Amino acid sequence: MSVAPLERARGALAESFRFAAALIKDVRKLLTLTLLNIVPIVNWIVTGYFVRVVRRNPGEPLEVREFGELFKEGFNFFLAVLLLAIVLAIPFWLVALALMLLRINVPELLKAANESLSGRLLLTATVEFAINLLLGPAIGLYMKRGKISEIFAFGDAWRAVLGFGVADYAFACLVVMALTCPVTALSSILLPPPPLTQGRVGGLAEALLIAMGSIWRAYAPSWLVSAPLMVLVNAIYYKVLAQLPYPTAAPPPPPPPTPPPAIEEMYERLVDRVLRTWGGTPERAKARIESLIQKVMEERGVSRDEAVRMLYEQL
Numbered sequence: 001m002s003v004a005p006l007e008r009a010r011g012a013l014a015e016s017f018r019f020a021a022a023l024i025k026d027v028r029k030l031l032t033l034t035l036l037n038i039v040p041i042v043n044w045i046v047t048g049y050f051v052r053v054v055r056r057n058p059g060e061p062l063e064v065r066e067f068g069e070l071f072k073e074g075f076n077f078f079l080a081v082l083l084l085a086i087v088l089a090i091p092f093w094l095v096a097l098a099l100m101l102l103r104i105n106v107p108e109l110l111k112a113a114n115e116s117l118s119g120r121l122l123l124t125a126t127v128e129f130a131i132n133l134l135l136g137p138a139i140g141l142y143m144k145r146g147k148i149s150e151i152f153a154f155g156d157a158w159r160a161v162l163g164f165g166v167a168d169y170a171f172a173c174l175v176v177m178a179l180t181c182p183v184t185a186l187s188s189i190l191l192p193p194p195p196l197t198q199g200r201v202g203g204l205a206e207a208l209l210i211a212m213g214s215i216w217r218a219y220a221p222s223w224l225v226s227a228p229l230m231v232l233v234n235a236i237y238y239k240v241l242a243q244l245p246y247p248t249a250a251p252p253p254p255p256p257p258t259p260p261p262a263i264e265e266m267y268e269r270l271v272d273r274v275l276r277t278w279g280g281t282p283e284r285a286k287a288r289i290e291s292l293i294q295k296v297m298e299e300r301g302v303s304r305d306e307a308v309r310m311l312y313e314q315l
Contacts, residue, residue, distance in 0.1 A: 009168035013175055016239035020232045023061045032064045034228040044074030046231070050238040051077055054143035057242040061235075080148045081139065087152070088135075132173040132237075137161050140241035156247050163245040176237045180230075263305050266312040 023030050037046045048070030052062055064070075137157035142150045150156075161169050261269070267289070274285040289311075296307040 006165075006168055006171050008165050009171040009175075012164075012168075012240050012243045013172055013236075015243065016236040019059075019061065019239045020235045023232065023235055026061055029061050029064050030228060030231065033231045036064075037231055038227045042071075044078060045070045046074070046234075047077050048073030048075075050234055051143045053235070054140055054238050054242040055146065057239075076146075076148065077143070080142050080151045083148065084135070084138070084151050128177060129173060132177070133170055136173065136237075136241060137169075137244060140238075140244055141246055143238075143241065144246050160244040160246045164243075169244070172240050176233065176240065179233050179236065261312075263308055266308050270308070270311055 023033075033046050033049065037043045045067055049062065049064060051073045052070070056062070137160050138151050138154055141153055141157045141160065142148065144150075270289050271282065271285045274288050275282065278285070278288070292311055293304060293307045296302065296310055297304060300307070300310070302310070
């Protein structure tokens with residue numbers, strides 16, 4: 001059965017936008033995630049929430065509860081991504097070292113690309129698109145399976161992309177990237193101006209207002225405006241990752257077979273079974289077992305140990 005071009009992408013994006021719309025309607029959940037997301041370290045709870053979204057692929061937004069478990073999920077996610085970043089940074093360090101040995105001025109090349117706005121935007125967009133396209137599925141695979149080692153299962157992650165369609169997944173990544181640009185621009189537009197101070201008040205109050213204005217200009221909290229929008233963008237992106245057809249994880253290897261008990265242990269269990277079945281003293285039970293052992297040895301022509309083993313297997 002043939003699939004229309006980008007049909008999977010359109011279906012996944014439609015499902016992701018429905019999920020985000022449901023989150024908008026549920027003001028309590030959106031407000032909780034927003035407030036948690038603007039506090040460093042605490043925002044790992046939000047990360048853990050989206051880990052569960054990818055793992056469970058729910059039709060409706062999950063409840064924001066079990067904060068301890070969500071924080072643990074978010075912390076593990078941070079460790080997994082940090083480990084991935086360190087491993088992937090090694091080749092770049094080697095390339096940079098080689099360029100330095102060849103006397104190629106890398107900072108000048110980056111400065112030339114960063115001087116113009118178009119060059120800066122192109123460089124940022126290219127890096128972000130490459131990360132989403134190449135590393136996003138691996139991160140999603142870790143979020144699905146929950147093991148840090150799974151973030152390096154690039155083969156399984158790429159098979160998920162192939163099953164979904166490379167063009168479809170690339171298109172979905174472009175749509176999500178296109179959503180982040182208006183969020184950043186809108187946050188700067190909606191950001192309230194710093195408080196006016198000149199000529200309004202005097203003395204200590206004016207000094208305090210000047211200090212507040214300086215802090216505001218230096219550390220303008222634009223993320224306070226864009227925080228709910230970023231939560232929604234993340235909801236859309238992670239919901240797309242949740243819909244990738246990741247291959248089923250291989251089942252764990254079966255435990256090694258339990259070795260059979262020793263002959264002495266088999267004999268003791270036979271005696272215990274006779275005691276529980278017919279009662280009497282241990283001496284009478286052992287006598288009965290010895291009689292059965294002798295009978296098996298004569299009928300089967302086996303050794304005493306083999307006779308004990310045969311009787312034990314009949315328990």
